[in-house]
Structures are given as structure tokens and as C-alpha cells.
Amino acid sequence: MSLRLFKKTSIFDKKYKNMANKEVTVFVIDLGHQMGDFQEGREQCDLEWALSYFWDKISSKIFSGRKTDYVGVIGFKTNETNNDMEDDEFYKNISVLCPIQQITIKQIKELKKQLVPSNTNIGDGIIIGIDLISKYCGNLKYIKNLILITNGMSYMDFSDSEKIAYQVKHMSINISIFGIDFDSYSYGYKEDFKSIIKMNNEKELLKFANICNGTFASMIEVINSLNTSNFRKVHPVSLFNGTLTIGDPQNYPDVVEIMIQRYPRTRLAKMPSAHRYNVLKKSPKPTNYTEQLAQTSTNSNNDNKNEYFSEILTTKNYKIEENGSEKEISKEDLELGYVYGKTIIPTSIIVDELKYKTNIQLTILGFIKNKSFPRFMAIGESNIIVPAKTNLNSKISLSSLIHGMLKTNTLALAKIVTKTDKCPEMIMIAPSIENEFECLIELPLPFAEDCRNFKFPSMKKYQISNIETNSSIENIDSLMEKYVTKMDLSNTVSDTYIQKTNLLESKYIHNMAIYRLNQAISHNAIYPNSELPNLLPKIKHFMYPSINLLKTCEEEIEKLSILCSNEEIYSSNTTIN
Secondary structure, X not given: OOOOOOOOOOOXXXXXXXXXXXXXXXXXXXXXXXXXXXXXXXXXXXXHHHHHHHHHHHHHHHHHOOOOEEEEEEEEOOOOOEOOOOOOHHHOOEEEEEEEEOOOHHHHHHHHXXXXXXXXXXXXXXXXXXXXXXXXXXXXXXXXXXXXXXXXXXXXXXXXXXXXXXXXXXXXXXXXXXXXXXXXXXXXXXXXXXXXXXXXXXXXXXXXXXXXXXXXXEHHHHHHHHHOOOOOOOOOOOOEEEEEEEOOOOOOOXXXXXXXXXXXXXXXXXXXXXXXXXXXXXXXXXXXXXXXXXXXXXXXXXXXXXXXXXXXXXXXXXXXXXOOEEEEEOHHHOOOEEEEOOEEEEHHHXXXXXXXXXXXXXXXXXXXXXXXXXXXXXXXXXXXEEEOOOOHHHHHHHHHHHHHHHHHOEEEEEEEEOOOOOOOEEXXXXXXXXXXXXEEEEEEOOOHHHOOOOOOOOHHHOOOOEOOOOEOHHHHHHHHHHHHHHOOOOOOOOOXXXXXXXXXXXXXXXXXXXXXXXXXXXXXXXXXXXXXXXXXXXXXXXXXXXHHHHHHOHHHHHHHHHHOOOOOOOOOOOOOO
16 A cells, blocks of 8 residues: 545534535455455355445445435456556556446446456555545545455555555544455454465454454455345434423413424335336437436346336326217316215315314323233334433433333323324323333324224133043143243244344344345346345244244144144245245
């Protein structure tokens, strides 16, 4: 590495703008000749193996849809030289393959052609990566990431590495160094018969990462980390700003009011939606919409076909039958209405009666014991309630309420109105303290009209008995109790993927349909001619009973099967890969 100092910037500079939501990630990838070698018995060369991590990160960034997430790609040890410092002899064989921008399918196609091993082992790209970030971000406050991928098998210049590391630290760049077959004592991996050059490079890169508080890891550890699904980071947006009231301020003077804010806790993840497109052989005439789609409208399956996709626009025509023929009418002539028997009641007549006069409020109506709350009533999406920012009295008051509810083991029944004249909703509020974070968890409750109270005959009326074995319902209950106990997920039986504690955290339970569709879309975009890989084991872990737990209760299952006269159900040939 050779030193190039950049203009110093201070986080306290008044010119610094708040752009913390913007993120820049620059990948610096070793494309040297030795990256084409096959090591450690792998069927892929070093570069192909390392690029599986790169493509996974790129795919997750495309799927996130964030317009403030930018990516740049630099290749070093390339046959050509293409960078802003190419006149300097130190920066030969380094190419900026993709300037910092929002990545699209078009850039993916170009990168696939460029990310191949070269015929040289000369070049060092960290400085170019730092320069690229510095010029793009300027004095603006970005989240800046630099990821170096190399096998460290050729000579690298570390003469100014310490000064560069301090420069990286000063610029607040999060640097990650991922080495192919680098030793990882925390992961339990060590490469045998390492060359002296690679040993020295590994040592110096580790020192470099430590100085700038960066990340240093072996590529095998990074590749295996891909076995966990990516979660989209969601920026918290307040859904409600107001007061939490305990009491009736209209009838009683003594009430408790706490300034609070309400944020979403769980929301239903939606499947990516498909759209209908028309395939054109010629490029459509430029419009505001087609200009936005210009970079993503080409055929991803066949680069030799010049096909363009134009989104279908839908229109509606309204017609009525008059004198035996159809007459077209305009949308403005239509009116909404409700069917009442054979009569149409226009909404304009009853629109005023539909309004329910309410004010914005969140009022606690009373408290109930935790055990008396019917579990089936917890429906819908949950929110959290926290004290208003910079309001110390609210923090103290809400904290007292949370601790009081926990000590008395109670829940709160409340009414919430988020907009003026909006119908009120009934919610159940539960206290929560997790990792010293205090909040109230809110769940919507069903009204009487929402409930389906079907009644079924009691199981006690049917005494299940088997004449041949002279068994009774008590025998079955006893066996079932043992079966349930042995299938307890908190048992100390070791499991391949999930630890025995915190088994039902949401991060362990995945929506396979969403994951599989996202996997199919990204795989088809990057590898259109290869077979779709199987689902990762962790994704489908809770789709089947634990094999280790099933082995412990084989005896109970067999006896229950005989006593209950169970018949084997043959499943279809459909399997989840």
C-alpha cells in the first residue's frame, strides 16, 4: 500500500449535513491470476467461491429497494488500468468496474463479464477504494463501508499501511477484510502449508484491520454466514403522538396523562408482486416512465436478444343497457350505494350518519389479570408504546406504569382513536422489559361481531377404548403427557442449527414462501442458466419436527399409534427443496 492523504473532515463541521440514512458500500475484489486456482478441494476457483458472498450482498441490496443504498466495485490486479490515479505508477492494474451508484440488473450483467481472473498478480486497490468513497461522499454524512476480498497469495505493499489505517478510521469508514482460506481461530479453521507471502499478508491485513477498528474474517466463515436469511432494516416511523390517559377527564378532575409515541412492532411481510409486461422487439419511445425503467427493462435470460418490456396500462369503461343496446357512461355519472333487499340506498344519503364523532385519544379503560385474557383474542399486528422523546416526566410515569403492571401481573384494556372522527379501536396493552428497554406492547382486540363462537361437543362424552388391548383414555393421556414432555423444545437435546435457549425467537422462524420467491428471482437474474439451489437448512428448520427430539420419544409415538388406531397417511411426491 502506498499513502495518499485526503482532505480532513470533522463530524462537528457545520457543513456536515444529516445524511445518516444514506449508505455507500465499495467492494475491492482481488482479480489476480491466482484467484483462478482451485484450493482446499473446492469445485469452484477462489474467485467464484468468494463471489457467492458478493452476489448475495448485491441481491439483498437490490431487494431492499432503498434508493439511498449505493454500491461501487473495484478490481485490483487487473489486466487494464482504469482509475483517477492511473498516471501514478503505484496504481497500475487497478480498475473501477462500477462507479458508486444504485445497483441494477444492467450493472450485474456488466460485472459478471468483468469479474474474472486476470493474467497478472500486480496491483493494490484499497487506496482507490478510499479515494472513491472520499470523492463521492465529500463532507456529507454517509454510512461508509469498504469490503476487501482477496486470497493474499501475491505480494502486497504495506509500507504506509499504518497511516492509511488511521486515515480510514478518521474518515469513519467501516472496513471489512475477508481473506480466502485465512486462519480463523474463533471459527476453528486453519490452512495447512501456507506460503510465506500469504502468511505475511494475512498478518499485516489483520494488523491493519485492528488499527482502524475494522472486521477481519476468513472467507469460509463469511460464506457460511450466508446460511442465515437477510432481514430488511426498517426505519421506525411514529404512528401516534399524543397522551395516554388513565381516568375520565370529562367527568373527573383527577386523571393521569402521559405523553407517548406509538411505533410498529410486527407487520405482515408481503410477497413480491409480479406485473404484466408487453415484450417489444424495439426500444419504446422515451417517456417519463420508460426512462426510469431503461436500466432494468432488458431481457435477463438472453443477452443476445434485444427485447424490451413495456408495462401494461389498464383502463375501465362503464356501460349500461338502454333500448337493447349498450351505452357508455362516464365515471362521474356513477354513484356508490348499498343494497337493502331490492332497494339501492345511495351513500350520499347516509354519509353523515356514518361519521362517528371522536377525538384523538388513547385511554386505559381498566385492568385485568394476565391469566384471564383469552389467547384467541390476540389478533392482527402489534405496536409498541414508548414515552415521548425529551420528556423526562413521561419516561418516569410510563416506567412506573410498566413496573406496576408487571408486579400485579395485569394487562390493560384501552381504547385508541388515531384520527379525528375515526371509529375507536379496542386494544390490549401488556408491559415489557427486555434488555433494559421498557415499553408497552399493544395488540388489537376483536369486537363481538368479529368472533366466531362455534360450539363443539365435549371430548369427555367419548370414552376412547380399545377392546383388544383393554386400554382406556387414561392410558392415552399418560402416554400423550410423556410425548409432550419429551418434545419440549427447551429440552437440553443438542440440535444442529438451533440452540436450546430462545428457540421461539422470530429470527428462527422464517416465511419459506417469501424466501423461496426472493431466492428464485435473484438467482434467475444472476445465474439465469443454472439450477435453483435448495433452501438453506435454517430457513425450513421449523417446518418439520426436530429429528433429535423425535428419537427420544419413538416409544411413545409407537404406543400412541397403536392405542389410537392411527392409519398412515401417504403424502404426495411434492417436497420442499
